Amino acid sequence: PCAAVEVKNEPILGFKEGSKERSELEKALQNLKGKTEEIPCVIGNEEVWTKDVRYQLSPFNHSHKVSKFCYADKELLNKAIEASVAARREWDLKPVADRAQIFFKAADIISGPKRAEVLAKTMIGQGKTVVQAEIDAAAELIDFFRFNAKHAIQLEQQQPLDSDGSTNTMLYRGLEGFVAAVAPFNFTAIGGNLAGTPAIMGNVVLWKPSDTAMSASYAVYKILRESGLPPNIIQFVPADGPVFGDTITSSEHLAGINFTGSVPTFKRLWKQVAQNLDIYRNFPRVAGECGGKNFHFVHKSADVRSVVNGTIRSAFEYGGQKCSACSRMYVPDSLWPQIKQELLDVHKQIKVGDSFSRIKGWLEHAKTSPHLKIIAGGNCDNKKGYFVEPTIIETTDPQEKIMNEEIFGPILTVYVYPENDYKKVLHLIDNTSPYALTGPQAYTLCPDTHICVLEFYIFNIHL
Numbered sequence: 001p002c003a004a005v006e007v008k009n010e011p012i013l014g015f016k017e018g019s020k021e022r023s024e025l026e027k028a029l030q031n032l033k034g035k036t037e038e039i040p041c042v043i044g045n046e047e048v049w050t051k052d053v054r055y056q057l058s059p060f061n062h063s064h065k066v067s068k069f070c071y072a073d074k075e076l077l078n079k080a081i082e083a084s085v086a087a088r089r090e091w092d093l094k095p096v097a098d099r100a101q102i103f104f105k106a107a108d109i110i111s112g113p114k115r116a117e118v119l120a121k122t123m124i125g126q127g128k129t130v131v132q133a134e135i136d137a138a139a140e141l142i143d144f145f146r147f148n149a150k151h152a153i154q155l156e157q158q159q160p161l162d163s164d165g166s167t168n169t170m171l172y173r174g175l176e177g178f179v180a181a182v183a184p185f186n187f188t189a190i191g192g193n194l195a196g197t198p199a200i201m202g203n204v205v206l207w208k209p210s211d212t213a214m215s216a217s218y219a220v221y222k223i224l225r226e227s228g229l230p231p232n233i234i235q236f237v238p239a240d241g242p243v244f245g246d247t248i249t250s251s252e253h254l255a256g257i258n259f260t261g262s263v264p265t266f267k268r269l270w271k272q273v274a275q276n277l278d279i280y281r282n283f284p285r286v287a288g289e290c291g292g293k294n295f296h297f298v299h300k301s302a303d304v305r306s307v308v309n310g311t312i313r314s315a316f317e318y319g320g321q322k323c324s325a326c327s328r329m330y331v332p333d334s335l336w337p338q339i340k341q342e343l344l345d346v347h348k349q350i351k352v353g354d355s356f357s358r359i360k361g362w363l364e365h366a367k368t369s370p371h372l373k374i375i376a377g378g379n380c381d382n383k384k385g386y387f388v389e390p391t392i393i394e395t396t397d398p399q400e401k402i403m404n405e406e407i408f409g410p411i412l413t414v415y416v417y418p419e420n421d422y423k424k425v426l427h428l429i430d431n432t433s434p435y436a437l438t439g440p441q442a443y444t445l446c447p448d449t450h451i452c453v454l455e456f457y458i459f460n461i462h463l
Contacts, residue, residue: 003133005104007150010111010142012385015130021116027129028120032066039069039218041238043080050076054238056214059127060385066125067215077206080235084178084204085253087232088150092174092202096156099200100149105132105227106250108146110138114223121216122188128223130316133188137216138187162332174202177255182269183217185210186321191257194219194258195234203255205234208244239458246270249276256285263290263406270335291406292323293433297426298339300332300419307335308342311412316350316390320410328403330429332419340375340414343392347376351388359388359409362402371397372413404433 015022036055040047052071072080091099110118113139122128122137152172160168177196183191195207200353209217237244245265248254256375257273260265268287273284296311314326331339360380362408366372377391390410395403398415417425 006114007146009438010139012139017289024116028116032124036065038082039067041070041072043234044083044141069214069238073238073386074247080237081251088204091233098150099133102228103145103149106223107142109223111142116337118219125215130188137188141192142195152200175255177253178203179203179256181205182259188216190260191217195432207234252279252281254284259288266290294326296326296329298331300334311348315412316410330425331416333416334419344376366393369379369402
């Protein structure tokens with residue numbers, strides 16, 4: 001029956017006044033107000049409460065302890081590894097359609113009765129608006145579970161051609177060992193996907209959720225168990241980053257790392273795997289999605305309103321805490337006066353929440369650098385919450401470090417170029433930053449410019 005399942009993208013709800021979804025979400029938010037959820041490590045069916053206790057704070061009101069959770073130490077992590085490896089064979093031999101059914105059910109639960117809970121915990125714990133939470137913790141996570149389960153079934157159905165006198169068969173098996181899933185804070189969906197997708201494919205997983213996304217991650221884990229995921233297939237093990245990394249990479253059973261996070265952390269894990277290669281029972285797969293330095297390139301033919309609306313949304317939505325957030329912008333001198341004025345006008349209309357000094361060093365650098373000029377924003381504080389004012393900076397130096405390094409905050413830096421030098425600027429963009437994960441917007445109405453932009457390799461791009 002799973003093979004016949006038709007999947008489509010989860011509709012994004014509107015949460016209008018008086019709607020059922022808004023009423024349910026408001027109730028879920030009220031239920032979380034002022035409360036602290038206690039979250040254990042979970043190995044198999046055992047909830048383990050360790051003495052190493054940490055807290056997840058609400059980013060817009062850090063006096064609110066959203067969750068109280070336990071860190072797993074090396075001994076507990078090794079226990080989780082042993083239990084996972086022992087459960088691996090039975091799970092791997094289960095038909096893929098049976099494994100997929102668990103994730104179809106989990107998607108249905110998130111889409112229906114648990115939607116408000118997962119959204120509310122993402123909003124309170126990770127500081128998202130209802131729109132941001134809906135497209136992440138609901139729509140994207142549901143799509144991950146449904147489409148990946150469907151694709152797993154389809155993959156098994158794609159068999160090689162038979163030749164005369166022989167039948168060829170392809171079997172897909174999980175990896176021999178365990179997969180470590182290391183999740184980021186900024187997307188509930190990514191955490192669920194990093195742990196869930198290897199499990200769909202017959203693997204056992206150690207899921208290290210982000211400290212600052214703990215509440216929503218635990219909700220997703222419990223939904224998977226409620227949906228029929230057996231014990232020991234995904235172990236829920238909050239842990240100190242270096243302790244987790246050192247423990248998994250020193251285990252002979254490491255079969256893979258599924259990672260989203262910073263470049264330095266991923267490099268550290270990769271180096272540890274390389275150094276320990278001789279101890280492993282096979283060759284661990286290491287997959288990572290790391291940082292970005294997303295740019296917007298504007299051609300002289302661009303529609304100014306589209307440029308302004310797209311850039312404001314990209315740079316400042318969710319405080320710029322996304323790999324796809326626009327961090328640098330290249331504008332022709334002929335359009336800059338108009339674009340600058342409209343950016344400043346729209347910037348004044350941005351509504352921001354309570355108060356963070358995380359990006360303070362960059363703002364201080366911008367105030368002292370001779371090549372940088374803050375034209376909007378530039379303030380930050382952490383009296384009540386963590387707040388950085390959406391900031392627009394103009395630079396005269398396209399190689400300034402603020403154009404090179406990942407910031408992960410609501411700071412947009414603009415370089416104004418002579419309009420006829422757009423081909424040189426495309427080469428400049430390509431060679432400025434080591435990041436090439438995203439470059440989502442090239443604003444142009446000129447077909448020749450489309451062709452020039454497509455000559456460069458970027459992971460995600462929109463024209």
